[in-house]
Amino acid sequence: MTALLTSPLAPARTSTRARSGRRLAGLTASVVVLDTLTLALAALAAVATRFGFATWPPGDIDHVSGVPLLDFGWVVPAWLAALALADAWSPRSLGRGGHEIRALVRGSLGGAGAVAMVAYLVDYDMSRGYFALTWALGTTGLLLERYAVRRVVARLRRNGRLVNRVVAVGDPAAVRELDAALARQPGLGYRIVGACVEEGAPTLPVPVLGRPGSAARACVELEADTLLIAHGAHAVDLRQVGWELEDTGVDLVVVPHLIDVAAPRIRLSPVAGLPFVHVEPPQVARALRWGKATFDRVGAALLLVALAPVFLAVALAVRLDDGGPVLYRHRRVGLDGREFSLWKFRSMVEDAAARHAALVDEAGGGALLFKLPDDPRVTRVGRVLRRWSLDELPQLLNVLSGQMSLVGPRPQVAAEVACYSPAMHRRLRVRPGMTGLWQVSGRSELTAEEAERLDLSYVENWSMTSDLAILARTTRAVLRGGGAF
Secondary structure, X not given: OHHHHHOOOOOOOOHHHHHHHHHHHHHHHHHHHHHHHXXXXXXXHXXXXXXXXXXXXXXXXXXXXXXXXXXXXXXXXXXXXXXXXXXXXXXXXXOOOHHHHHHHHHHHHHHHHHHHHHHHHOOOOOOHHHHHHXXXXXXXXXXXXXXXXXXXXXXXXXXXXXXXXXXXXXXXXXXXXXXXXXXXXXXXXXEEEEEEOOOOOOOOOOOEEEOHHHHHHHHHHOOOOEEEEOOOOOOOOHHHHHHHHOOOOOEEEEOOOOOOOXXXXXXXXXXXXXXXXXXXXXXXXXXXXHHHHHHHHHHHHHHHHHOHHHHHHHHHHHHHXXXXXXXXXXXXXXXXXXXXXXXXXXXXXOOOHHHHHHHHHHXXXXXXXXXXXXXXXXXXXXXXXXXXOHHHOOHHHHHHOOOOEEEOOOOEOHHHXXXXXXXXXXXXXXXXXXXXXXXHOOHHHOOHHHHHHHHHHHHHOOOHHHHHHHHHHHHHHHHHOOOOO
């Protein structure tokens, strides 16, 4: 009753939101149970490894030094408490990757530090081997368990369950951009069900619910879970909207106009009562430091040795297919616009370059990122090589020589570079890569504009962590084979 009096927009019935809330609460409870079981199993595995089960539980309670009976009784609860304090069970981060992983790691490290400090202060004699094993196994188990949960949750969200219903407010261009971005990743669970824009706006891909001032009421009427304030919502008073949404259960989210700026580069700080958003400069210079170069060359050398049998088999298949050369060398543009010779296993007929211009004209497209799903120049063996990206393997030699990187924007020919917009020239500020954000996000299924946006995002937001994540996703993208032609 108090809630209804406090907020005039509180709905009399919230069936859709209530069902969504119950499902989210059920998901959160399930994750808590799974985390508890994972940590308990990790502690038991550490018992078996460090002590063996033959002496557990201890027969002599006076000799509990290093024996896990008492350790197990308070280490696991302490770890769970640390996860709770680290926001590892926040409904807003469950199944959404980065924030969830950081919360798990932060909670595990915090829990380890707290247990070690308490044990030291009370002079509690705990086996260091058991302690280290428990945290190593537990942290690994948590990450693997949450990965499995994310896969299940993403599948449910793609099927329309556990989805946040979103009302967007902003100018039409911002609403379209948001709708496209969220549609590209349905596993995140956000679906725009309507938009509030100024009158006279062009046609949008979602229903127009009214003007920005009516956004809060639209959320209540549509039983939306989230009100998303995008760029161009100048007439919206956030404080007033917050009052109107009070006690309705609707999340208020503001999306600043920071296109493809990674979260680590953004820091929010209050200054004189104003929310200052500090944006760190682009990270492109860090991508040229010795750490990435060393990682690339060592990785390329190890892969060349490990994949030597694959190189031999592919070379034999290409040679036997049409009797032509095994390798194909092509001039590409690399770091700072310098050209280099890129190596590939030949997957096309020998006169493929001479037929390129005619195919571009016939397809009616542009030279930039030109691809054909049924390119007539590709050989029989070439189709198999491209399907599994085996034709790219000789580029490990380019990486070893320092001309390329394992991860980066794809190297392009001079004719494509000549078509670059001013922004696209920033691709040339880093070494081109064998794989990259473009490849693991859809490859040739993406439009040229989407590929450009992803490449620029990689250049501007580079980190070693992002490189490792892209390499991990590359295996899945190659096995799936989508967009590979």
